[in-house]
């Protein structure tokens with residue numbers, strides 16, 4: 001499996017279409033409340049937006065799409081809402097996996113799956129295996145995921161793999177292969193719908209140099225046109241990775257020669 005160096009060390013190539021897009025799909029509950037519907041109706045509607053965005057990312061040539069579906073903090077919600085989300089998760093995995101495979105989309109799950117019921121865990125394994133050879137898009141769902149959990153589990157695995165490690169030998173490159181998204185480059189573009197401007201314990205390590213895009217649009221209303229807007233905004237960013245603007249310009253001029 002390919003390992004990707006941290007973007008704090010290596011500078012990725014710049015392009016108009018982000019290679020890796022990571023999204024916090026927020027605002028389902030408010031979308032439903034505005035329509036005097038129960039919050040969970042917003043989650044069902046949010047699934048339609050997921051289908052649209054997956055298809056559009058594939059069409060546009062995005063290589064990696066990562067969606068935050070359920071955070072390690074979301075267990076604090078009322079049990080009925082958590083139960084509904086679990087049922088929806090299982091139902092949508094069952095309903096979508098064949099279509100994903102037909103469209104050459106590789107599905108991956110990140111997060112602590114042990115807390116999920118056995119039938120969900122089995123369906124995750126089945127879905128990952130069924131789409132493992134797909135190449136057009138890698139679609140990752142973060143479920144019971146937390147950025148701090150990810151860093152801690154990576155540190156623990158790293159210490160198990162290198163039991164005699166000395167503090168001065170600990171490096172980014174040593175930890176990175178154990179992070180749950182080690183198969184992907186770090187996100188180029190982060191999108192959060194629903195108006196909040198926070199990261200909510202999503203990919204903390206991996207977002208170090210990601211461009212952050214916030215929109216008030218509620219997730220069920222986020223469609224192809226909204227995705228295009230975010231890509232347009234992304235294409236205007238100057239990604240400096242610590243360098244000066246002049247350095248970035250001269251680099252892109254020498255790349256063009």
Ligand code: IPE
Nearest residue numbers: 025026027028029030031069
């Ligand atoms: C995001 O929408 C979906 C999940 C967290 C599962 P919310 O349910 O957080 O919607 P709001 O923020 O309450 O509107």
Ligand code: IPE
Nearest residue numbers: 024025026068069070071200
């Ligand atoms: C973040 O949304 C998690 C997901 C979208 C799955 P929340 O709506 O739970 O975030 P906070 O707690 O309001 O920051």
Ligand code: MG
Nearest residue numbers: 026027028194
């Ligand atoms: Mg929310």
